[in-house]
Amino acid sequence: MSAQPLARLAGLLADPTRAAICLALLDGRAWTAGELAHHVGVVASTASEQLSRLVAGGLLVEERQGRHRYLRLAGPGTAALVEELAAFASASSAPELSAPAPRPRNLRESVRRSAEARARTCYDHLAGALGVALADALLARGVVTDDSGLAVTAPGRTWLAGIGIDLDGTRRGSRPLVRSCLDWTERRPHLAGVLGAALRAHALGTGWLEPIGIGRALRITRPGADAFQDLFGITLT
Amino acid sequence: MSAQPLARLAGLLADPTRAAICLALLDGRAWTAGELAHHVGVVASTASEQLSRLVAGGLLVEERQGRHRYLRLAGPGTAALVEELAAFASASSAPELSAPAPRPRNLRESVRRSAEARARTCYDHLAGALGVALADALLARGVVTDDSGLAVTAPGRTWLAGIGIDLDGTRRGSRPLVRSCLDWTERRPHLAGVLGAALRAHALGTGWLEPIGIGRALRITRPGADAFQDLFGITLT
DNA sequence: GGGAGACTTCGGCGGACGCCGAACCGTGGC
DNA sequence: GCCACGGTTCGGCGTCCGCCGAAGTCTCCC
Numbered sequence: 001m002s003a004q005p006l007a008r009l010a011g012l013l014a015d016p017t018r019a020a021i022c023l024a025l026l027d028g029r030a031w032t033a034g035e036l037a038h039h040v041g042v043v044a045s046t047a048s049e050q051l052s053r054l055v056a057g058g059l060l061v062e063e064r065q066g067r068h069r070y071l072r073l074a075g076p077g078t079a080a081l082v083e084e085l086a087a088f089a090s091a092s093s094a095p096e097l098s099a100p101a102p103r104p105r106n107l108r109e110s111v112r113r114s115a116e117a118r119a120r121t122c123y124d125h126l127a128g129a130l131g132v133a134l135a136d137a138l139l140a141r142g143v144v145t146d147d148s149g150l151a152v153t154a155p156g157r158t159w160l161a162g163i164g165i166d167l168d169g170t171r172r173g174s175r176p177l178v179r180s181c182l183d184w185t186e187r188r189p190h191l192a193g194v195l196g197a198a199l200r201a202h203a204l205g206t207g208w209l210e211p212i213g214i215g216r217a218l219r220i221t222r223p224g225a226d227a228f229q230d231l232f233g234i235t236l237t
Numbered sequence: 238m239s240a241q242p243l244a245r246l247a248g249l250l251a252d253p254t255r256a257a258i259c260l261a262l263l264d265g266r267a268w269t270a271g272e273l274a275h276h277v278g279v280v281a282s283t284a285s286e287q288l289s290r291l292v293a294g295g296l297l298v299e300e301r302q303g304r305h306r307y308l309r310l311a312g313p314g315t316a317a318l319v320e321e322l323a324a325f326a327s328a329s330s331a332p333e334l335s336a337p338a339p340r341p342r343n344l345r346e347s348v349r350r351s352a353e354a355r356a357r358t359c360y361d362h363l364a365g366a367l368g369v370a371l372a373d374a375l376l377a378r379g380v381v382t383d384d385s386g387l388a389v390t391a392p393g394r395t396w397l398a399g400i401g402i403d404l405d406g407t408r409r410g411s412r413p414l415v416r417s418c419l420d421w422t423e424r425r426p427h428l429a430g431v432l433g434a435a436l437r438a439h440a441l442g443t444g445w446l447e448p449i450g451i452g453r454a455l456r457i458t459r460p461g462a463d464a465f466q467d468l469f470g471i472t473l474t
Numbered sequence: 475g476g477g478a479g480a481c482t483t484c485g486g487c488g489g490a491c492g493c494c495g496a497a498c499c500g501t502g503g504c
Numbered sequence: 505g506c507c508a509c510g511g512t513t514c515g516g517c518g519t520c521c522g523c524c525g526a527a528g529t530c531t532c533c534c
Binding site: 475493 | 505506507508509510511512513514515516517518519520521522523524525526527528529530531532533534
């Protein structure tokens with residue numbers, strides 16, 4: 001109601017350093033303070049201050065282990081908020097907000113980017129070309145419908161259970177069962193929410209996907225490619 | 238992807254004055270620059286600067302008429318974003334973010350607040366005790382379901398058409414048919430999206446509700462009270 | 475045409491903020 | 505016990521930002 005809380009929350013994300021930290025944490029993992037400092041390009045002391053601020057504001061939670069301080073986003077709700085703001089910002093038509101050409105600086109960077117564009121983690125669900133293709137496939141097969149708001153159909157639920165994804169088993173607090181999340185590289189929606197998280201967990205659990213290095217990029221394994229083809233009709237180029 | 242756009246967008250809402258402006262505009266109307274300046278308690282020149290900034294950032298759009306400059310939120314998406322952030326901020330458990338006791342300063346203010354708590358506009362849909370009661374009623378009657386994401390049921394659509402609310406007629410771009418929006422006074426969800434907007438439009442069009450003064454508060458008329466009772470089973474205290 | 479009113483531009487003030495380097499504190503390894 | 509190392513605290517610097525008042529521009533109305 002009052003403007004103060006809104007301004008303070010927005011203020012937490014209003015700094016490029018803090019914003020970059022939150023975006024990095026969208027990969028869903030817990031990072032150490034040092035990793036984050038290096039990743040966003042500030043000195044350790046600066047990162048420490050900003051991290052404390054984000055924790056105090058409730059956006060991040062910390063976990064201390066020995067001489068390390070691990071940080072991650074406070075929860076799915078927080079991740080969804082950051083996602084949404086980032087998507088809105090990058091989709092904004094205002095030229096004022098568009099990025100000043102963030103092109104890759106070297107080959108390594110370029111390779112990483114193309115891998116991320118193909119398949120990556122977005123907090124706890126799948127994004128990139130694979131994520132968007134999955135969303136399309138599930139819509140086309142009637143597992144998910146968008147008639148009046150995104151929803152999982154009754155037959156869809158059964159079908160998912162048949163391939164080992166049990167949505168009933170997952171306790172859902174107030175978290176939506178399925179949610180749309182705008183994909184930054186594809187500029188089209190992929191699936192988040194409980195279903196999105198379950199899909200990612202299943203793909204990693206069965207070995208369809210595996211992480212590449214420490215980033216958020218994912219590799220599609222040989223059995224994974226077969227599974228996506230057979231079950232979802234997705235042919236990967 | 239890059240942190241810059243995110244930080245800039247958040248920065249627009251990171252100032253109490255700009256945040257208050259956006260919250261005021263959540264009533265869905267177009268305000269003049271002077272009204273906004275007075276409402277948020279800054280001098281005209283200050284408001285002018287901040288408004289220009291919000292327009293440049295794409296959050297607001299302006300319309301010049303004679304010597305007046307009318308401002309409103311850029312669209313439903315923008316309103317949803319502001320709503321969501323505000324809800325997240327006020328629901329945040331972090332004591333750091335909670336408001337420092339914004340109690341009413343006089344009787345007039347107090348009266349206005351209680352009217353707003355009963356029924357008010359939230360951008361283009363209904364909020365307050367009435368908004369929440371409507372959401373409950375529509376869920377209880379099966380017009381809307383929350384089984385797997387909020388959705389309008391097939392019989393619900395027919396029932397709505399029967400009382401004069403035609404959802405098919407409204408062109409929906411990428412806007413969700415029905416969406417949940419956390420109510421600030423009730424701390425429970427009410428209905429937004431195309432359905433929420435249609436409900437409000439219908440209630441105002443049929444005279445069930447009428448605006449009180451220039452604020453966002455709404456008065457429930459005598460026929461309105463009857464209609465809410467007969468059609469939705471809502472008894473207003 | 476003159477004047478009132480809505481809005482904007484500009485200069486300047488004060489405070490807040492983000493950054494860094496240096497010193498400090500704990501933990502873990504040798 | 506010592507050292508390396510991750511992280512934190514502190515002081516200080518420069519910048520940015522929001523605010524106001526005063527002057528200026530434009531529109532409408534008489």
